[in-house]
Amino acid sequence: MELKGSIHGIPLILILILIFSNIGSLANGTIEANFTGTWTESLEDRDGDGSAEALVIGVDIDVYVPGSYGIFGSVNDGEIVSNSGLVSLGLGRHRIDLKFPGADIITRGTSGQYDIKLELYTSDPGSNARSREIKTKESYDPTDFERGEGFPGTSVTVEGPEVLINNPLVEIRINTTRPLLVFSYPGELSKTTRAALECISLVAYDDQDGNTAYDPGVDTVKYSTDLARDVDWKMNLDLSRGFRIDLQGMAPMRRTGSPSLVAWASLTITMDSTTIDPQGSSQKFDIDIELFQPLDSDGIAIVQELRDESGGHEFQYSESDPYKTISLVDPSGKVNGMYTWVDEILIGEASADTLSSAKTGHRLDEDTAMVVFSYPLNGDTLQVFHDPRVGMDPKMPEIRGEDPFLSNRPLLMGAGFLLGASLVIGAVIITRLRRRW
Amino acid sequence: MDWVETASILKDVLVGILIILSMALTTIGALAWRRKRATRLLWVTIAFALFLVKGVSLALGLYVLGMISVPRGFAGTFDLMLILDVLILVILYLALFRRTG
Numbered sequence: 001m002e003l004k005g006s007i008h009g010i011p012l013i014l015i016l017i018l019i020f021s022n023i024g025s026l027a028n029g030t031i032e033a034n035f036t037g038t039w040t041e042s043l044e045d046r047d048g049d050g051s052a053e054a055l056v057i058g059v060d061i062d063v064y065v066p067g068s069y070g071i072f073g074s075v076n077d078g079e080i081v082s083n084s085g086l087v088s089l090g091l092g093r094h095r096i097d098l099k100f101p102g103a104d105i106i107t108r109g110t111s112g113q114y115d116i117k118l119e120l121y122t123s124d125p126g127s128n129a130r131s132r133e134i135k136t137k138e139s140y141d142p143t144d145f146e147r148g149e150g151f152p153g154t155s156v157t158v159e160g161p162e163v164l165i166n167n168p169l170v171e172i173r174i175n176t177t178r179p180l181l182v183f184s185y186p187g188e189l190s191k192t193t194r195a196a197l198e199c200i201s202l203v204a205y206d207d208q209d210g211n212t213a214y215d216p217g218v219d220t221v222k223y224s225t226d227l228a229r230d231v232d233w234k235m236n237l238d239l240s241r242g243f244r245i246d247l248q249g250m251a252p253m254r255r256t257g258s259p260s261l262v263a264w265a266s267l268t269i270t271m272d273s274t275t276i277d278p279q280g281s282s283q284k285f286d287i288d289i290e291l292f293q294p295l296d297s298d299g300i301a302i303v304q305e306l307r308d309e310s311g312g313h314e315f316q317y318s319e320s321d322p323y324k325t326i327s328l329v330d331p332s333g334k335v336n337g338m339y340t341w342v343d344e345i346l347i348g349e350a351s352a353d354t355l356s357s358a359k360t361g362h363r364l365d366e367d368t369a370m371v372v373f374s375y376p377l378n379g380d381t382l383q384v385f386h387d388p389r390v391g392m393d394p395k396m397p398e399i400r401g402e403d404p405f406l407s408n409r410p411l412l413m414g415a416g417f418l419l420g421a422s423l424v425i426g427a428v429i430i431t432r433l434r435r436r437w
Numbered sequence: 438m439d440w441v442e443t444a445s446i447l448k449d450v451l452v453g454i455l456i457i458l459s460m461a462l463t464t465i466g467a468l469a470w471r472r473k474r475a476t477r478l479l480w481v482t483i484a485f486a487l488f489l490v491k492g493v494s495l496a497l498g499l500y501v502l503g504m505i506s507v508p509r510g511f512a513g514t515f516d517l518m519l520i521l522d523v524l525i526l527v528i529l530y531l532a533l534f535r536r537t538g
Contacts, residue, residue: 063503066502066503067503088506089503090502090503090504091502091503405506405507405508405509406441406444406445406448406506406507406508406509406512406515407442407445408445408449408499408500409445409446409449410449410496410499410500412446412449412450412453413449413450413452413453413456413496413500414453415449415450415453416449416450416451416452416453416454416455416456416457417453417454417456417457418453419450419453419454419457420453420454420455420456420457420458420461421457423454423457423458423527423530424457424458424461424530427530427531427533427534430534431534
Protein backbone atom coordinates (compact mmCIF):
# COMPACT_ATOMS: atom_id res chain seq x y z
CA MET A 1 0.00 0.00 0.00
CA GLU A 2 1.39 3.40 -0.91
CA LEU A 3 0.23 6.88 -0.20
CA LYS A 4 -0.39 8.85 -3.36
CA GLY A 5 -1.96 12.27 -3.34
CA SER A 6 -3.44 14.03 -0.37
CA ILE A 7 -5.96 12.55 1.98
CA HIS A 8 -9.46 13.85 1.49
CA GLY A 9 -12.75 13.01 3.06
CA ILE A 10 -11.65 12.14 6.56
CA PRO A 11 -14.90 12.34 8.49
CA LEU A 12 -13.86 15.20 10.74
CA ILE A 13 -17.48 15.69 11.60
CA LEU A 14 -17.30 12.61 13.79
CA ILE A 15 -14.47 14.14 15.81
CA LEU A 16 -16.30 17.42 16.11
CA ILE A 17 -19.44 15.66 17.34
CA LEU A 18 -17.44 13.88 20.02
CA ILE A 19 -15.76 17.05 21.24
CA PHE A 20 -18.69 19.41 21.09
CA SER A 21 -21.14 17.02 22.64
CA ASN A 22 -19.10 17.36 25.82
CA ILE A 23 -18.03 20.97 25.67
CA GLY A 24 -21.62 21.95 26.24
CA SER A 25 -21.65 20.28 29.60
CA LEU A 26 -18.74 22.40 30.77
CA ALA A 27 -20.64 25.62 30.45
CA ASN A 28 -22.43 26.91 33.51
CA GLY A 29 -26.18 26.73 33.35
CA THR A 30 -26.37 23.68 31.13
CA ILE A 31 -28.91 21.18 32.36
CA GLU A 32 -26.86 18.14 33.30
CA ALA A 33 -29.52 16.39 35.35
CA ASN A 34 -32.90 17.26 36.72
CA PHE A 35 -35.68 15.95 38.90
CA THR A 36 -38.34 14.00 37.04
CA GLY A 37 -40.97 15.05 39.55
CA THR A 38 -41.64 11.52 40.75
CA TRP A 39 -40.52 9.94 43.98
CA THR A 40 -41.30 7.05 46.29
CA GLU A 41 -41.51 6.97 50.05
CA SER A 42 -41.18 4.04 52.40
CA LEU A 43 -40.22 3.17 55.92
CA GLU A 44 -37.10 1.12 56.57
CA ASP A 45 -37.63 -1.44 59.31
CA ARG A 46 -34.53 -3.60 59.23
CA ASP A 47 -35.27 -5.53 62.40
CA GLY A 48 -38.95 -6.01 61.52
CA ASP A 49 -40.22 -4.86 64.91
CA GLY A 50 -42.81 -2.49 63.48
CA SER A 51 -40.82 0.66 64.23
CA ALA A 52 -38.86 2.16 61.39
CA GLU A 53 -35.21 3.11 61.62
CA ALA A 54 -35.49 5.55 58.72
CA LEU A 55 -37.82 7.27 56.31
CA VAL A 56 -36.60 6.52 52.80
CA ILE A 57 -37.41 8.89 49.95
CA GLY A 58 -36.46 7.51 46.52
CA VAL A 59 -36.04 10.46 44.18
CA ASP A 60 -36.08 9.97 40.40
CA ILE A 61 -33.75 12.06 38.30
CA ASP A 62 -32.98 12.27 34.59
CA VAL A 63 -29.28 12.48 33.77
CA TYR A 64 -28.43 14.27 30.51
CA VAL A 65 -24.67 14.33 31.01
CA PRO A 66 -22.98 11.35 32.67
CA GLY A 67 -21.27 12.31 35.90
CA SER A 68 -21.42 12.25 39.66
CA TYR A 69 -24.61 13.48 41.30
CA GLY A 70 -25.99 13.59 44.79
CA ILE A 71 -29.16 14.71 46.51
CA PHE A 72 -29.39 16.65 49.73
CA GLY A 73 -32.74 16.63 51.45
CA SER A 74 -34.05 18.62 54.37
CA VAL A 75 -37.32 18.23 56.23
CA ASN A 76 -39.02 21.20 57.84
CA ASP A 77 -36.42 23.80 56.95
CA GLY A 78 -33.37 21.79 57.89
CA GLU A 79 -34.65 20.23 61.10
CA ILE A 80 -33.89 16.81 59.69
CA VAL A 81 -31.48 16.34 56.83
CA SER A 82 -30.12 13.57 54.67
CA ASN A 83 -27.48 13.36 52.01
CA SER A 84 -27.11 10.59 49.44
CA GLY A 85 -23.45 11.37 48.82
CA LEU A 86 -22.23 11.48 45.24
CA VAL A 87 -22.94 8.56 42.96
CA SER A 88 -21.64 7.99 39.46
CA LEU A 89 -24.52 7.95 36.96
CA GLY A 90 -24.75 7.37 33.24
CA LEU A 91 -27.36 8.77 30.89
CA GLY A 92 -31.00 8.10 31.60
CA ARG A 93 -33.35 7.85 34.54
CA HIS A 94 -32.07 6.90 37.97
CA ARG A 95 -33.42 6.66 41.48
CA ILE A 96 -31.42 8.01 44.42
CA ASP A 97 -32.46 7.07 47.95
CA LEU A 98 -32.38 9.55 50.80
CA LYS A 99 -32.60 8.13 54.31
CA PHE A 100 -33.86 10.35 57.07
CA PRO A 101 -32.81 8.65 60.33
CA GLY A 102 -35.48 7.70 62.80
CA ALA A 103 -33.43 9.15 65.65
CA ASP A 104 -33.75 12.63 64.17
CA ILE A 105 -37.44 12.25 63.38
CA ILE A 106 -38.03 11.22 67.01
CA THR A 107 -36.10 14.24 68.26
CA ARG A 108 -37.17 16.92 65.81
CA GLY A 109 -39.94 15.46 63.72
CA THR A 110 -43.60 16.44 63.76
CA SER A 111 -46.81 14.60 63.00
CA GLY A 112 -48.31 14.88 59.55
CA GLN A 113 -47.05 15.13 56.02
CA TYR A 114 -43.46 16.29 55.71
CA ASP A 115 -42.33 19.13 53.48
CA ILE A 116 -39.02 18.08 52.02
CA LYS A 117 -36.67 20.36 50.12
CA LEU A 118 -34.49 18.44 47.69
CA GLU A 119 -31.26 19.74 46.18
CA LEU A 120 -29.60 17.99 43.28
CA TYR A 121 -25.87 18.72 43.21
CA THR A 122 -22.85 17.60 41.24
CA SER A 123 -19.22 16.97 42.11
CA ASP A 124 -18.43 20.41 40.69
CA PRO A 125 -18.66 22.86 43.59
CA GLY A 126 -19.13 25.70 41.11
CA SER A 127 -22.27 24.30 39.55
CA ASN A 128 -25.67 25.44 40.68
CA ALA A 129 -27.75 22.95 42.64
CA ARG A 130 -31.25 22.30 41.32
CA SER A 131 -33.89 22.27 43.97
CA ARG A 132 -37.46 21.06 44.30
CA GLU A 133 -39.90 20.94 47.15
CA ILE A 134 -42.12 17.96 47.73
CA LYS A 135 -44.69 16.96 50.32
CA THR A 136 -44.86 13.36 51.42
CA LYS A 137 -47.97 11.53 50.29
CA GLU A 138 -48.34 9.80 53.65
CA SER A 139 -48.46 11.29 57.12
CA TYR A 140 -45.80 10.27 59.61
CA ASP A 141 -45.45 10.51 63.33
CA PRO A 142 -42.27 10.36 65.45
CA THR A 143 -43.79 7.36 67.25
CA ASP A 144 -43.55 5.41 63.96
CA PHE A 145 -39.78 5.45 64.35
CA GLU A 146 -37.01 4.12 66.55
CA ARG A 147 -33.38 5.05 66.97
CA GLY A 148 -30.96 2.94 65.00
CA GLU A 149 -27.78 1.92 66.77
CA GLY A 150 -25.41 4.61 65.65
CA PHE A 151 -25.06 6.00 62.22
CA PRO A 152 -24.36 3.37 59.57
CA GLY A 153 -20.80 3.60 58.36
CA THR A 154 -19.37 4.99 61.59
CA SER A 155 -16.40 3.29 63.13
CA VAL A 156 -14.50 4.04 66.32
CA THR A 157 -10.93 2.91 66.77
CA VAL A 158 -8.13 3.64 69.21
CA GLU A 159 -4.93 4.73 67.48
CA GLY A 160 -2.11 5.46 69.92
CA PRO A 161 -3.00 8.51 71.99
CA GLU A 162 -6.12 9.20 69.96
CA VAL A 163 -9.59 7.81 69.54
CA LEU A 164 -10.68 8.01 65.94
CA ILE A 165 -14.31 8.45 64.94
CA ASN A 166 -14.69 7.75 61.27
CA ASN A 167 -17.98 8.89 59.82
CA PRO A 168 -18.82 8.77 56.13
CA LEU A 169 -18.02 12.44 55.68
CA VAL A 170 -15.91 13.47 58.65
CA GLU A 171 -13.06 12.00 60.62
CA ILE A 172 -12.57 13.17 64.20
CA ARG A 173 -9.51 12.41 66.29
CA ILE A 174 -9.89 12.93 70.00
CA ASN A 175 -6.72 13.17 71.99
CA THR A 176 -6.90 11.05 75.12
CA THR A 177 -4.61 13.30 77.17
CA ARG A 178 -5.66 16.80 76.06
CA PRO A 179 -8.98 18.44 75.20
CA LEU A 180 -8.02 18.44 71.55
CA LEU A 181 -10.23 17.45 68.61
CA VAL A 182 -8.82 17.21 65.10
CA PHE A 183 -11.40 16.98 62.37
CA SER A 184 -11.10 16.52 58.64
CA TYR A 185 -12.57 14.71 55.67
CA PRO A 186 -11.88 11.00 55.77
CA GLY A 187 -9.26 9.45 53.52
CA GLU A 188 -6.85 11.37 51.35
CA LEU A 189 -8.83 14.58 51.60
CA SER A 190 -7.81 14.81 55.26
CA LYS A 191 -4.42 16.18 54.17
CA THR A 192 -5.99 19.31 52.77
CA THR A 193 -8.95 19.84 55.07
CA ARG A 194 -7.67 19.28 58.58
CA ALA A 195 -8.59 21.57 61.45
CA ALA A 196 -8.01 21.31 65.18
CA LEU A 197 -10.09 22.56 68.06
CA GLU A 198 -8.40 22.75 71.43
CA CYS A 199 -9.77 23.90 74.75
CA ILE A 200 -7.02 26.11 76.11
CA SER A 201 -8.17 27.37 79.47
CA LEU A 202 -11.04 27.53 81.91
CA VAL A 203 -11.51 30.94 83.46
CA ALA A 204 -13.81 32.31 86.17
CA TYR A 205 -14.11 36.07 85.75
CA ASP A 206 -15.77 39.22 86.92
CA ASP A 207 -17.38 41.15 84.12
CA GLN A 208 -15.98 44.68 83.95
CA ASP A 209 -17.62 46.03 80.81
CA GLY A 210 -21.16 44.87 81.48
CA ASN A 211 -21.52 42.64 78.44
CA THR A 212 -21.51 39.47 80.61
CA ALA A 213 -19.01 37.84 78.23
CA TYR A 214 -15.43 37.11 79.16
CA ASP A 215 -13.20 39.55 77.29
CA PRO A 216 -9.54 38.60 77.70
CA GLY A 217 -7.51 41.58 78.82
CA VAL A 218 -10.61 43.52 79.87
CA ASP A 219 -12.40 41.45 82.48
CA THR A 220 -10.89 40.44 85.79
CA VAL A 221 -9.74 36.84 85.96
CA LYS A 222 -10.50 35.45 89.40
CA TYR A 223 -9.71 31.78 88.84
CA SER A 224 -8.08 30.08 85.93
CA THR A 225 -6.51 26.85 84.80
CA ASP A 226 -4.48 25.78 81.80
CA LEU A 227 -6.44 22.84 80.47
CA ALA A 228 -3.48 21.22 78.69
CA ARG A 229 -0.83 21.68 81.39
CA ASP A 230 -2.68 21.60 84.70
CA VAL A 231 -5.32 18.95 84.11
CA ASP A 232 -4.94 15.19 84.15
CA TRP A 233 -7.32 13.95 81.48
CA LYS A 234 -8.91 10.52 81.47
CA MET A 235 -10.92 8.95 78.72
CA ASN A 236 -13.78 6.49 79.03
CA LEU A 237 -14.76 4.68 75.87
CA ASP A 238 -18.03 2.75 75.76
CA LEU A 239 -18.72 0.81 72.58
CA SER A 240 -21.52 -1.36 73.91
CA ARG A 241 -24.27 0.51 72.07
CA GLY A 242 -23.02 2.71 69.26
CA PHE A 243 -20.25 4.65 70.94
CA ARG A 244 -19.80 7.06 73.79
CA ILE A 245 -16.54 8.84 74.47
CA ASP A 246 -16.01 10.81 77.67
CA LEU A 247 -12.88 12.88 78.08
CA GLN A 248 -12.92 14.01 81.66
CA GLY A 249 -10.50 16.13 83.64
CA MET A 250 -10.37 17.65 87.11
CA ALA A 251 -9.38 21.26 86.68
CA PRO A 252 -7.62 23.04 89.53
CA MET A 253 -8.74 26.64 89.10
CA ARG A 254 -6.17 28.75 90.89
CA ARG A 255 -7.09 32.10 92.37
CA THR A 256 -5.37 35.00 90.66
CA GLY A 257 -2.78 36.39 93.04
CA SER A 258 -3.18 33.47 95.46
CA PRO A 259 -2.26 30.35 93.50
CA SER A 260 -2.45 28.19 96.59
CA LEU A 261 -6.19 28.81 96.70
CA VAL A 262 -7.73 26.28 94.38
CA ALA A 263 -11.35 25.86 93.33
CA TRP A 264 -12.01 22.54 91.66
CA ALA A 265 -14.08 22.01 88.58
CA SER A 266 -14.73 18.94 86.49
CA LEU A 267 -14.79 19.40 82.76
CA THR A 268 -16.17 16.61 80.58
CA ILE A 269 -16.26 16.52 76.80
CA THR A 270 -18.57 13.84 75.45
CA MET A 271 -19.24 12.52 71.99
CA ASP A 272 -21.71 9.76 71.26
CA SER A 273 -23.31 8.02 68.35
CA THR A 274 -26.69 9.63 68.90
CA THR A 275 -25.41 13.10 68.08
CA ILE A 276 -23.84 12.48 64.71
CA ASP A 277 -25.39 14.60 62.02
CA PRO A 278 -27.79 12.44 59.96
CA GLN A 279 -25.62 12.55 56.88
CA GLY A 280 -22.53 11.76 58.94
CA SER A 281 -20.73 14.99 58.19
CA SER A 282 -20.60 16.50 61.65
CA GLN A 283 -20.54 15.53 65.27
CA LYS A 284 -22.03 17.34 68.21
CA PHE A 285 -20.12 17.19 71.46
CA ASP A 286 -21.22 18.00 74.97
CA ILE A 287 -19.32 20.30 77.26
CA ASP A 288 -20.21 19.61 80.89
CA ILE A 289 -18.73 21.78 83.61
CA GLU A 290 -19.29 20.78 87.20
CA LEU A 291 -18.10 23.13 89.91
CA PHE A 292 -17.36 21.55 93.26
CA GLN A 293 -18.14 24.78 95.05
CA PRO A 294 -19.92 27.99 94.08
CA LEU A 295 -17.53 30.57 92.68
CA ASP A 296 -17.68 34.25 93.61
CA SER A 297 -17.49 35.22 89.94
CA ASP A 298 -19.86 36.61 87.34
CA GLY A 299 -19.19 33.82 84.92
CA ILE A 300 -17.03 30.96 83.82
CA ALA A 301 -15.53 30.74 80.34
CA ILE A 302 -13.85 28.18 78.15
CA VAL A 303 -11.22 29.65 75.89
CA GLN A 304 -10.71 27.58 72.75
CA GLU A 305 -8.44 27.76 69.78
CA LEU A 306 -9.46 26.66 66.31
CA ARG A 307 -6.48 25.98 64.06
CA ASP A 308 -6.21 25.40 60.34
CA GLU A 309 -3.84 22.44 60.25
CA SER A 310 -3.85 21.91 56.50
CA GLY A 311 -2.99 25.52 55.67
CA GLY A 312 -4.54 27.79 53.08
CA HIS A 313 -7.90 28.19 54.76
CA GLU A 314 -9.40 31.44 55.90
CA PHE A 315 -11.69 31.67 58.91
CA GLN A 316 -15.05 33.33 58.45
CA TYR A 317 -17.66 33.99 61.10
CA SER A 318 -21.36 33.93 60.29
CA GLU A 319 -24.66 33.89 62.13
CA SER A 320 -27.89 32.29 61.02
CA ASP A 321 -30.28 32.45 63.91
CA PRO A 322 -29.84 30.58 66.20
CA TYR A 323 -26.62 29.16 64.83
CA LYS A 324 -23.22 30.80 65.03
CA THR A 325 -20.50 29.37 62.86
CA ILE A 326 -16.82 29.79 62.21
CA SER A 327 -16.10 28.32 58.78
CA LEU A 328 -12.85 27.21 57.24
CA VAL A 329 -12.94 28.55 53.73
CA ASP A 330 -10.45 27.38 51.12
CA PRO A 331 -8.90 29.75 48.53
CA SER A 332 -11.65 28.96 46.01
CA GLY A 333 -14.24 30.16 48.51
CA LYS A 334 -15.53 26.72 49.33
CA VAL A 335 -16.44 26.02 52.93
CA ASN A 336 -14.64 22.87 54.01
CA GLY A 337 -14.99 22.74 57.77
CA MET A 338 -17.08 24.44 60.39
CA TYR A 339 -17.43 24.91 64.11
CA THR A 340 -21.06 25.66 64.98
CA TRP A 341 -22.90 26.42 68.18
CA VAL A 342 -26.00 28.02 69.61
CA ASP A 343 -26.03 30.24 72.66
CA GLU A 344 -28.64 28.11 74.39
CA ILE A 345 -27.21 26.30 77.41
CA LEU A 346 -28.47 24.49 80.46
CA ILE A 347 -27.34 25.43 83.95
CA GLY A 348 -28.34 24.44 87.46
CA GLU A 349 -27.23 23.57 90.94
CA ALA A 350 -27.73 19.82 91.30
CA SER A 351 -28.17 19.24 87.60
CA ALA A 352 -28.09 21.37 84.47
CA ASP A 353 -31.82 21.69 83.85
CA THR A 354 -32.49 25.41 83.58
CA LEU A 355 -32.38 27.09 80.22
CA SER A 356 -29.94 29.94 80.01
CA SER A 357 -27.85 31.73 77.45
CA ALA A 358 -24.14 31.74 76.85
CA LYS A 359 -22.24 34.70 75.52
CA THR A 360 -19.79 33.81 72.86
CA GLY A 361 -16.95 35.77 71.41
CA HIS A 362 -14.29 35.16 68.82
CA ARG A 363 -11.16 36.61 67.29
CA LEU A 364 -10.12 35.52 63.82
CA ASP A 365 -6.45 35.50 62.88
CA GLU A 366 -4.69 34.09 59.85
CA ASP A 367 -4.20 30.47 60.92
CA THR A 368 -6.10 30.43 64.17
CA ALA A 369 -9.36 31.57 65.60
CA MET A 370 -9.93 32.13 69.29
CA VAL A 371 -13.41 31.21 70.48
CA VAL A 372 -14.65 32.01 73.97
CA PHE A 373 -17.80 30.50 75.45
CA SER A 374 -18.86 32.48 78.51
CA TYR A 375 -21.42 31.00 80.88
CA PRO A 376 -23.17 33.06 83.57
CA LEU A 377 -22.84 31.96 87.19
CA ASN A 378 -25.94 32.87 89.08
CA GLY A 379 -24.86 32.44 92.67
CA ASP A 380 -25.65 28.78 93.15
CA THR A 381 -24.82 27.59 89.64
CA LEU A 382 -22.68 24.48 89.82
CA GLN A 383 -23.52 22.77 86.53
CA VAL A 384 -23.22 24.01 82.96
CA PHE A 385 -24.08 22.16 79.79
CA HIS A 386 -23.36 23.30 76.23
CA ASP A 387 -23.27 21.33 72.97
CA PRO A 388 -21.40 22.78 69.98
CA ARG A 389 -20.66 20.87 66.81
CA VAL A 390 -17.65 20.31 64.56
CA GLY A 391 -18.08 19.14 61.01
CA MET A 392 -17.28 19.18 57.36
CA ASP A 393 -19.22 20.32 54.31
CA PRO A 394 -21.93 17.66 53.88
CA LYS A 395 -22.01 18.02 50.09
CA MET A 396 -18.92 15.99 49.44
CA PRO A 397 -18.41 12.45 48.25
CA GLU A 398 -18.51 9.93 51.04
CA ILE A 399 -15.27 8.07 51.59
CA ARG A 400 -17.06 4.80 51.01
CA GLY A 401 -18.72 6.30 47.97
CA GLU A 402 -15.56 7.55 46.33
CA ASP A 403 -15.71 7.06 42.61
CA PRO A 404 -13.88 3.78 41.96
CA PHE A 405 -13.47 4.63 38.28
CA LEU A 406 -11.05 6.77 36.36
CA SER A 407 -12.28 10.24 35.58
CA ASN A 408 -12.93 11.09 31.94
CA ARG A 409 -11.79 14.28 30.25
CA PRO A 410 -13.07 14.49 26.68
CA LEU A 411 -11.04 17.61 26.00
CA LEU A 412 -7.87 15.59 26.60
CA MET A 413 -9.06 13.22 23.91
CA GLY A 414 -9.00 16.34 21.71
CA ALA A 415 -5.33 16.71 22.62
CA GLY A 416 -4.89 13.11 21.48
CA PHE A 417 -6.58 14.03 18.18
CA LEU A 418 -4.06 16.83 17.73
CA LEU A 419 -1.13 14.55 18.52
CA GLY A 420 -2.40 11.89 16.13
CA ALA A 421 -3.09 14.47 13.44
CA SER A 422 0.43 15.90 13.88
CA LEU A 423 1.86 12.43 13.39
CA VAL A 424 -0.20 11.80 10.25
CA ILE A 425 0.45 15.20 8.69
CA GLY A 426 4.14 15.10 9.69
CA ALA A 427 4.60 11.77 7.94
CA VAL A 428 2.88 13.10 4.80
CA ILE A 429 5.05 16.22 4.74
CA ILE A 430 8.27 14.27 5.28
CA THR A 431 7.34 11.86 2.47
CA ARG A 432 6.65 14.68 0.05
CA LEU A 433 9.87 16.47 0.92
CA ARG A 434 11.79 13.25 0.36
CA ARG A 435 10.22 12.82 -3.07
CA ARG A 436 11.04 16.38 -4.02
CA TRP A 437 14.70 15.84 -3.09
CA MET B 438 -0.94 14.00 41.04
CA ASP B 439 -0.95 10.26 41.77
CA TRP B 440 -0.19 7.67 39.14
CA VAL B 441 -3.82 6.68 38.75
CA GLU B 442 -4.66 10.26 37.86
CA THR B 443 -1.76 10.28 35.40
CA ALA B 444 -3.02 7.02 33.89
CA SER B 445 -6.47 8.58 33.63
CA ILE B 446 -5.12 11.52 31.62
CA LEU B 447 -2.98 9.24 29.44
CA LYS B 448 -6.06 7.15 28.68
CA ASP B 449 -7.92 10.14 27.27
CA VAL B 450 -5.00 11.22 25.10
CA LEU B 451 -4.40 7.69 23.83
CA VAL B 452 -8.03 7.26 22.82
CA GLY B 453 -7.69 10.42 20.69
CA ILE B 454 -4.48 9.20 19.03
CA LEU B 455 -6.01 5.77 18.43
CA ILE B 456 -8.99 7.28 16.63
CA ILE B 457 -6.94 9.57 14.40
CA LEU B 458 -4.36 6.94 13.45
CA SER B 459 -6.94 4.26 12.73
CA MET B 460 -8.97 6.78 10.75
CA ALA B 461 -5.92 7.73 8.66
CA LEU B 462 -5.00 4.11 8.02
CA THR B 463 -8.57 3.17 7.15
CA THR B 464 -8.79 6.07 4.72
CA ILE B 465 -5.47 5.22 3.11
CA GLY B 466 -6.50 1.57 2.89
CA ALA B 467 -9.83 2.51 1.31
CA LEU B 468 -8.12 4.79 -1.22
CA ALA B 469 -5.62 2.10 -2.10
CA TRP B 470 -8.34 -0.52 -2.43
CA ARG B 471 -10.42 1.77 -4.64
CA ARG B 472 -7.45 2.24 -6.92
CA LYS B 473 -6.20 -1.35 -7.12
CA ARG B 474 -9.31 -3.37 -6.22
CA ALA B 475 -7.16 -6.02 -4.59
CA THR B 476 -8.93 -8.28 -2.08
CA ARG B 477 -5.88 -8.20 0.21
CA LEU B 478 -6.22 -4.43 0.49
CA LEU B 479 -9.89 -4.76 1.36
CA TRP B 480 -9.11 -7.10 4.25
CA VAL B 481 -6.37 -4.80 5.54
CA THR B 482 -8.75 -1.85 5.31
CA ILE B 483 -11.39 -3.76 7.26
CA ALA B 484 -8.81 -4.53 9.95
CA PHE B 485 -7.96 -0.82 10.26
CA ALA B 486 -11.65 0.04 10.25
CA LEU B 487 -12.13 -2.28 13.20
CA PHE B 488 -9.45 -0.35 15.07
CA LEU B 489 -11.43 2.79 14.22
CA VAL B 490 -14.65 1.20 15.47
CA LYS B 491 -12.82 0.27 18.66
CA GLY B 492 -11.59 3.83 19.19
CA VAL B 493 -14.92 5.48 18.42
CA SER B 494 -16.79 2.98 20.60
CA LEU B 495 -14.45 3.73 23.46
CA ALA B 496 -14.90 7.47 23.03
CA LEU B 497 -18.67 7.20 22.80
CA GLY B 498 -18.85 4.80 25.74
CA LEU B 499 -16.53 6.86 27.92
CA TYR B 500 -17.49 10.43 27.13
CA VAL B 501 -20.91 10.55 25.53
CA LEU B 502 -23.00 7.61 26.66
CA GLY B 503 -21.27 6.98 29.97
CA MET B 504 -21.63 3.25 29.40
CA ILE B 505 -17.96 2.47 29.91
CA SER B 506 -16.15 3.13 33.18
CA VAL B 507 -12.56 2.12 33.73
CA PRO B 508 -11.95 0.80 37.26
CA ARG B 509 -9.08 2.56 39.01
CA GLY B 510 -7.44 -0.81 39.65
CA PHE B 511 -7.44 -1.50 35.92
CA ALA B 512 -5.86 1.86 35.00
CA GLY B 513 -2.37 0.55 34.22
CA THR B 514 -3.58 -2.45 32.20
CA PHE B 515 -6.07 -0.33 30.29
CA ASP B 516 -3.36 2.16 29.35
CA LEU B 517 -0.99 -0.63 28.39
CA MET B 518 -3.57 -2.10 26.01
CA LEU B 519 -4.15 1.32 24.45
CA ILE B 520 -0.41 1.98 24.14
CA LEU B 521 0.05 -1.34 22.34
CA ASP B 522 -2.83 -0.53 19.97
CA VAL B 523 -1.37 2.88 19.24
CA LEU B 524 2.13 1.42 18.74
CA ILE B 525 0.80 -1.18 16.29
CA LEU B 526 -0.93 1.56 14.32
CA VAL B 527 2.10 3.88 14.42
CA ILE B 528 4.37 1.10 13.12
CA LEU B 529 1.92 0.21 10.37
CA TYR B 530 1.50 3.85 9.47
CA LEU B 531 5.24 4.53 9.34
CA ALA B 532 5.69 1.34 7.31
CA LEU B 533 3.54 2.92 4.60
CA PHE B 534 6.07 5.66 4.13
CA ARG B 535 9.15 3.42 3.99
CA ARG B 536 10.73 3.17 0.61
CA THR B 537 10.60 -0.34 -0.78
CA GLY B 538 13.49 -2.55 0.33
